[in-house]
Amino acid sequence: MLNKRLGTIVLMLATLVQGKRVFAQESTKPIALVADTVIDGTGKVLHHATIVVEGSTIKSIGGPIPAGSAVYNLGTLTVAPGFIDTHAHIQWHFDNGRLAGKGEPPLQAILHAVDNSVNTINAGFTTIQSPGSAEDLYLRAALARGITPGPRIITSLVPLTEKSGDPEKLRELVRERKAQGADFIKIFASKSIREGGDQTMTDAQLQAACGEAKKLGMRTLIHAHADSAARAASNAGCTSIEHGAFVTDETFRLMAKNGTYFDPNIGLVLQNYIANKEKYMGIGNYNDEGFAFMVKGEEITLEGFKRAIKIPGLKIVYGTDAVAGAHGHNGEEYIARVTKGGQDPMAGMISMTSLSATSLGLGKEIGSIAPGMQADIVAMEGNPLTDPTAVRRVVFVMKGGTIFKNVEPTSHK
Numbered sequence: 001m002l003n004k005r006l007g008t009i010v011l012m013l014a015t016l017v018q019g020k021r022v023f024a025q026e027s028t029k030p031i032a033l034v035a036d037t038v039i040d041g042t043g044k045v046l047h048h049a050t051i052v053v054e055g056s057t058i059k060s061i062g063g064p065i066p067a068g069s070a071v072y073n074l075g076t077l078t079v080a081p082g083f084i085d086t087h088a089h090i091q092w093h094f095d096n097g098r099l100a101g102k103g104e105p106p107l108q109a110i111l112h113a114v115d116n117s118v119n120t121i122n123a124g125f126t127t128i129q130s131p132g133s134a135e136d137l138y139l140r141a142a143l144a145r146g147i148t149p150g151p152r153i154i155t156s157l158v159p160l161t162e163k164s165g166d167p168e169k170l171r172e173l174v175r176e177r178k179a180q181g182a183d184f185i186k187i188f189a190s191k192s193i194r195e196g197g198d199q200t201m202t203d204a205q206l207q208a209a210c211g212e213a214k215k216l217g218m219r220t221l222i223h224a225h226a227d228s229a230a231r232a233a234s235n236a237g238c239t240s241i242e243h244g245a246f247v248t249d250e251t252f253r254l255m256a257k258n259g260t261y262f263d264p265n266i267g268l269v270l271q272n273y274i275a276n277k278e279k280y281m282g283i284g285n286y287n288d289e290g291f292a293f294m295v296k297g298e299e300i301t302l303e304g305f306k307r308a309i310k311i312p313g314l315k316i317v318y319g320t321d322a323v324a325g326a327h328g329h330n331g332e333e334y335i336a337r338v339t340k341g342g343q344d345p346m347a348g349m350i351s352m353t354s355l356s357a358t359s360l361g362l363g364k365e366i367g368s369i370a371p372g373m374q375a376d377i378v379a380m381e382g383n384p385l386t387d388p389t390a391v392r393r394v395v396f397v398m399k400g401g402t403i404f405k406n407v408e409p410t411s412h413k
């Protein structure tokens with residue numbers, strides 16, 4: 001009953017939040033995108049390319065425009081694969097100028113999540129990984145149905161912590177998450193950065209949780225600031241280390257050797273907390289001490305990132321840790337990585353597209369512009385390889401062949 005009401009309200013909202021039509025149904029005719037510059041997501045730049053989309057996938061690049069196509073002349077815009085954020089808390093939001101939380105009417109909460117979804121896809125992010133909330137189940141399904149604009153959602157549902165239980169209990173909970181519909185397992189192995197980030201979960205707990213997930217074919221994302229937590233997680237065969245404020249070069253090298261992904265967050269999350277301090281202050285560990293840790297954290301995470309990009313073979317994915325106030329600004333991480341972190345812009349682009357797709361196990365479906373791939377395509381004013389701020393100016397968004405932004409074709413053939 002509640003689910004049915006939720007569905008109706010979300011559907012109404014999909015109409016309301018748009019104001020004007022900014023998204024369309026999947027086209028039955030081919031769509032041809034004519035572009036001067038295409039960053040393909042794997043490290044190549046194509047010039048004067050015509051991308052033909054049929055249904056939800058890319059049919060051809062550089063071939064003829066089929067009869068009956070809707071043609072979008074993207075002119076001097078720079079085209080790229082839809083961006084991917086491997087760490088976005090899509091449910092987090094403010095209400096009445098404060099971080100909303102427990103006790104909020106569930107209907108209101110899910111509507112705010114729809115707002116976040118619209119903001120996220122309008123910023124060019126066509127896939128996000130949410131680590132995670134029980135409510136993601138409903139949002140993931142609604143967005144897959146296409147009733148409201150938003151990214152593809154990959155979710156862990158409710159995360160596991162050191163308090164979830166002993167190794168045996170953790171194995172059971174991993175199986176339970178899978179049965180509940182989780183796409184991966186999120187595990188807290190250290191304290192929050194607001195509490196210093198020390199390791200919390202034991203090595204044995206990590207081995208149990210990541211081992212069981214692996215057995216079931218599921219990936220594991222580990223929140224770890226402490227070096228020891230990152231090391232234990234990498235050795236336990238966990239898939240990805242998130243945040244990693246205090247990870248040493250030695251552990252980065254171990255992660256590179258073990259093939260553990262690293263998801264640093266240097267450009268959005270802490271800056272967003274600090275900019276919205278009064279909306280968080282006084283709730284849980286959002287206190288003076290917590291904010292002092294976060295102010296210091298900006299410099300610490302930047303320094304860690306600069307070290308990480310120098311480690312040969314370390315796979316650095318694109319996650320922002322977007323929380324309330326940050327959705328729709330997911331591109332800021334790219335700008336920070338390139339302008340402050342010294343990352344090569346092309347490496348940054350690969351990170352936010354094909355490398356992140358591969359880390360999600362979706363490298364053959366999304367993250368690059370090539371025939372047969374899902375038609376997740378964005379276009380922006382300016383070229384992010386020479387002007388990183390171009391990622392703030394996404395003016396065209398297509399997800400799975402459906403255009404969500406800049407709906408009207410420039411001509412028909």
Ligand SMILES: [Zn+2]
Pocket residue numbers: 087089131321
């Ligand atoms: Zn997070």
